[in-house]
Amino acid sequence: MMGNQDTETPLGIFYVQNKGEYFYSNKYKEGARYYIKFFSNYLIHSIPVDEKGNIIEDERKKIGFPCSHGCIRISVKDAEWIYKNIPENSTVIIHY
DSSP, X not given: OOSOXXXXXXXXXXXXXXXXXXXXXXXXXXXXXXXXXXXXXXXXXXXXXXXXXOBOHHHHTTXXXXXXXXXXXEOHHHHHHHHHHSOTTOEEEEOO
């Protein structure tokens, strides 16, 4: 399982729909740096950040464990690389 049981990461072939440098969700009280949207509300993004853009340290420890709302969390460095190097409409393949 990838993500929380109720919001598992979808499996399949998708395409980068859009991307951005930062977002914040009042609903979840967290955001992220450097994201790409690949399906519906599912993103590949950095470790969660707070409203001011600071990394939430407790969330850093969760990389590699199912804990998200279905998004794929990666390091800030990796998220920045993907953001800068993967163009919109690129293929995203999610499997496990």
